Amino acid sequence: MYPASRLADVQEATARSGLGALLLTPGPDLRYVSGYDALPLERLTCLAIPAEGAPFMLVPRLELPAAQHSPAGGLDLELVPWDETDDPYALVASRLPGVEKVGLADRMWAMQSLRLRAAMPGAEQVLAGTVLRELRMRKSPAEVAALREAGAAIDAVHRQVPLFLKAGRTEREVGRDIADAIIAAGHSTVDFVIVGSGPNAASPHHELSDRVIEPGDVVVVDIGGVMPSGYCSDCTRTYAVGEAPADFLEYYEVLRRAQDAACAAVRPGVASEDVDRAARDIIAGAGYGELFIHRTGHGIGLETHEEPYIVAGNREPLEPGHAFSVEPGIYVSGRHGARIEDIVVCTEDGGERLNNESRELVVVEA
Incomplete structure (x- = not known):
């Protein structure tokens, strides 16, 4: 390591x-x-x-x-x-x-x-x-293995989220359970826990609050920690407590296709901004472009946010060993929002997702 x-x-x-x-x-x-x-x-x-x-x-x-x-x-x-x-x-x-x-x-x-x-x-x-x-951006096989381990650990936490996410509980209560699960899954420290419910889902970096989760709420859960190796995890999934609003379901499918397209665009020689564009073009083409308000991704390693940044204007080509998030989002202020995030590593001939939990909307009982 x-x-x-x-x-x-x-x-x-x-x-x-x-x-x-x-x-x-x-x-x-x-x-x-x-x-x-x-x-x-x-x-x-x-x-x-x-x-x-x-x-x-x-x-x-x-x-x-x-x-x-x-x-x-x-x-x-x-x-x-x-x-x-x-x-x-x-x-x-x-x-x-x-x-x-x-x-x-x-x-x-x-x-x-x-x-x-x-x-x-x-x-x-x-x-x-x-x-x-340049040295830190190009992850060695041992570093990729450490990030893969981190990805598996945070995936294990997302598998438990439906057990915590219930109507009548506050975001803070759910966040406390998630933080405990992050440690139990093998992380040495909790880096962050975002539980954005209802209108709070439209705030990408929402802090935990005492808002009570209600039936019909969409909930964005973005979580990460630091492994004993020092390498970080970061993964976002979006959940619905009961039946989600119809307009949300329409754009969630757009978002899922956009995230798939951005992950599929990863390969050596592709400019970082072209991965961003792969997601952004789909979202904009469906009429939601103004609701995608942040870059598509950030590098990850010993820091949760490091280079390379997957953003318009970054013409730097991807290389094998570059590791970064792919996390497009759509946010409707005052109502709801969604984000799907995986960590992806550029390989010799494409990209490898290090998070493997389903990217479909996870519906839990209200």
């Missing part, structure tokens, strides 16, 4: 990019390179990968055992502990003399960025994503 060779690959990519070093603090970039899921603390943890010379990781002394017992402890990597009275930013700078340009972790805290700037005033700061994005 976190091969020892990755550190050397990133160092080579850093040198090719013209940067003097990468500086990675706790977050997905650090975990991708080292396997260390470090706590995000006010005390600095920083993996420094110089274009030339030996990489090192500065860690607070009290966090040294955790770093040693993580995958980072098995790398050809010096772990440098610092004490409470040390200035860790000065320590990083002292080990990187003459560096003129550094790549900072994309999710680095502003406090850390500014203190590094003060400690290395001659070094231009850019995003580490300029080096890491």
Whole structure:
């Protein structure tokens, strides 16, 4: 999952990019390179990968055992502990003399960025994503296997949703049961739970509320978590509690065809925006174009949202190993809405869906 060779690959990519070093603090970039899921603390943890010379990781002394017992402890990597009275930013700078340009972790805290700037005033700061994005976008077979495992786990939760989704219960009550099921299915943490019922189904990122689910409601359930591997799940299905409105049933079938078409469009060399267009053309052609208000998808891996983004204007061609959501939606404000989402991986000759629960409207008893 976190091969020892990755550190050397990133160092080579850093040198090719013209940067003097990468500086990675706790977050997905650090975990991708080292396997260390470090706590995000006010005390600095920083993996420094110089274009030339030996990489090192500065860690607070009290966090040294955790770093040693993580995958980072098995790398050809010096772990440098610092004490409470040390200035860790000065320590990083002292080990990187003459560096003129550094790549900072994309999710680095502003406090850390500014203190590094003060400690290395001659070094231009850019995003580490300029080096890491290509590597992180192309998932290895082990990463795809981890995403496949995550997909199966969240599918298992969707199979249980009809047991939780009953008229008379609140969205919050249903969401609490779903969150418990996400952990029981093998995730280490719950990332998000969206239960949008009735008019709330028309809000793509609706938060759980105390709205009571009623007979005839359409309910959008969008859920995801993080597996012990660090890789994420994300899947949306739409449910009806009893008989759904007739106008909803008409556009749900359009949506299902659009999602199928976008998944079928996935193959190497196809531009990301063309996958978006495959779904959007069908929805627009049926007269619902203005009700599809977001991009078709986002990349997924160690983050729920990462590159590539499946959106108009992104001409970047898909490559084997790219993993992303395909999730068109139709939303009728004040009434109801629907979304269907699968994670798809671009393969050598097409695409593989990692979510396999039925995409038909699931009707539960009112």
